[in-house]
Amino acid sequence: MSIKRVAIVGCGIGRSHIVEGYVPHPDKFKVVAICDLNEERLREIGDEFDIAKRTTSFADVLGDESVDIVDICTPPGIHLEQVVAALAAGKHVICEKPLTGSLSGVDTIMEAEKTAKGTLMPIFQYRYGDGIEKAKRIIDAGIAGKPYMGSVETFWLRTPEYYSVPWRGKWATELGGVLVTHALHLHDMLLHLMGPVSKVFGRVATRVNDIEVEDCASASLLMKNGAFVSLSCTLGSQEQISRLRLHFENVTFESNHEPYSPGRDPWKIIVQNDDVQARIDAVIGNWQPVAPRFTTQMEHFHTYLSGNGPLPVTTQDARRALELVTAIYQSSDTGREVSLPIGSDSPKYADWRARTK
The missing domain is CATH 3.30.360.10 (Dihydrodipicolinate Reductase; domain 2)
Structure with a gap:
C-alpha cells in the first residue's frame, strides 16, 4: 500500500489529526505540509512533528502536486469553499465537522463530488x-x-x-x-x-x-x-x-x-x-x-483509497446528521413537529438563521 502525503489546513484540531490519525500509521500517511494563518502555531507544530513545508496560503497547498490529501481543520464558516476548491484541485479531502452550515451547502459539495478526481471523507471520529x-x-x-x-x-x-x-x-x-x-x-x-x-x-x-x-x-x-x-x-x-x-x-x-x-x-x-x-x-x-x-x-480511509474497503464516512452521512440539525431548528421556530426528509422548499434549507413561521 502506498503512503499518502497529507497537508493539514488549520493546526488547532489539526494537531489531534496528526497525533491520533497519522503518527500511528507511518506506513500509510506522511504529513508533508501544514497551513495556518497563525505563524507561531505553524512554527510550533512544524517543529514538533518535523514538517518542513509551512505556509499561510491555502492556494499554495492546492497547487502542491506532491499532496495527495488535504485535511481541512479550519473554522466551520469556510469549510464549504475550501472543500469545493480542494476537490476541484484534484485532491482527496478530509473535512472536520460540521461539513458545512446548511443542506444547500452539502448538496453543493455533493455536486462537486460527481466530477471530482478525489474523494471526500467527512470526520465523525x-x-x-x-x-x-x-x-x-x-x-x-x-x-x-x-x-x-x-x-x-x-x-x-x-x-x-x-x-x-x-x-x-x-x-x-x-x-x-x-x-x-x-x-x-x-x-x-x-x-x-x-x-x-x-x-x-x-x-x-x-x-x-x-x-x-x-x-x-x-x-x-x-x-x-x-x-x-x-x-x-x-x-x-x-x-x-x-x-x-x-x-x-x-x-x-x-x-x-x-x-x-x-x-x-x-x-x-x-x-x-x-x-x-x-x-x-x-x-x-x-x-x-x-x-x-x-x-x-484514518486507517479505514487509507484502506478505501487502496481499493480494499468502503469509504468509512460519506457526504451522505454528514447530510443526514445536518438534516437532523435543520429539523430541530425548524421545529423550534414553529413549535410544530417536522417530517423528514427536508426539501429545498424549506426556508431552513439554505440558511438555518432564516425564520420559519
Missing part, C-alpha cells in the same frame, strides 16, 4: 472504538431485535473563555451552537446505530453564555424503524458526560460516559437471556481491539 463497534456488529447481525427507545445526552461545559476565540459563538463563522459543533458527534452515533429519523420535535435556547448561537437543546424523535428517541444537550453541565442508552427487543446498550471518546469500551451490553448472550458471544467472542477516534477512521 466518535464512531470508532471497541464499545460502539461491538454494538454496531450486534445490531447489524440482527441479534438486538426490534428497536424500542433511546436517549442521547451531550452534557458538556463551555465557558466565556472558550468563546473568546473570535470565530466561536457566531452564526457566520461557527454556523451553529451545541447542535452543530458539539452534540453532532453523539447524534451521528445514534444515526449510525439506529438508522434514519422520520419526525422531529425540538427546542433550542441560549442560556449559558452570551453568544449568538444555541447552547441548550432538546428534541423528541420518531425513528423510521418506529423507535422513540430523546436528545438532550447543554454546554452548561458542571460534570461533562456523553451518553447513549439504546433499548432493543433483546439487548440494551449503554455507552461509557467519557465526554470526548464515548465510542471506547466499556459499554454495557445488557441481554434478555442466556440464548441472546450466546448469539452475541458467537459474533464478538474473538474481538480484536479497535483503536478509538481518528486512529481507526
Whole structure:
C-alpha cells in the first residue's frame, strides 16, 4: 500500500489529526505540509512533528502536486469553499465537522463530488472504538431485535473563555451552537446505530453564555424503524458526560460516559437471556481491539483509497446528521413537529438563521 502525503489546513484540531490519525500509521500517511494563518502555531507544530513545508496560503497547498490529501481543520464558516476548491484541485479531502452550515451547502459539495478526481471523507471520529463497534456488529447481525427507545445526552461545559476565540459563538463563522459543533458527534452515533429519523420535535435556547448561537437543546424523535428517541444537550453541565442508552427487543446498550471518546469500551451490553448472550458471544467472542477516534477512521480511509474497503464516512452521512440539525431548528421556530426528509422548499434549507413561521 502506498503512503499518502497529507497537508493539514488549520493546526488547532489539526494537531489531534496528526497525533491520533497519522503518527500511528507511518506506513500509510506522511504529513508533508501544514497551513495556518497563525505563524507561531505553524512554527510550533512544524517543529514538533518535523514538517518542513509551512505556509499561510491555502492556494499554495492546492497547487502542491506532491499532496495527495488535504485535511481541512479550519473554522466551520469556510469549510464549504475550501472543500469545493480542494476537490476541484484534484485532491482527496478530509473535512472536520460540521461539513458545512446548511443542506444547500452539502448538496453543493455533493455536486462537486460527481466530477471530482478525489474523494471526500467527512470526520465523525466518535464512531470508532471497541464499545460502539461491538454494538454496531450486534445490531447489524440482527441479534438486538426490534428497536424500542433511546436517549442521547451531550452534557458538556463551555465557558466565556472558550468563546473568546473570535470565530466561536457566531452564526457566520461557527454556523451553529451545541447542535452543530458539539452534540453532532453523539447524534451521528445514534444515526449510525439506529438508522434514519422520520419526525422531529425540538427546542433550542441560549442560556449559558452570551453568544449568538444555541447552547441548550432538546428534541423528541420518531425513528423510521418506529423507535422513540430523546436528545438532550447543554454546554452548561458542571460534570461533562456523553451518553447513549439504546433499548432493543433483546439487548440494551449503554455507552461509557467519557465526554470526548464515548465510542471506547466499556459499554454495557445488557441481554434478555442466556440464548441472546450466546448469539452475541458467537459474533464478538474473538474481538480484536479497535483503536478509538481518528486512529481507526484514518486507517479505514487509507484502506478505501487502496481499493480494499468502503469509504468509512460519506457526504451522505454528514447530510443526514445536518438534516437532523435543520429539523430541530425548524421545529423550534414553529413549535410544530417536522417530517423528514427536508426539501429545498424549506426556508431552513439554505440558511438555518432564516425564520420559519
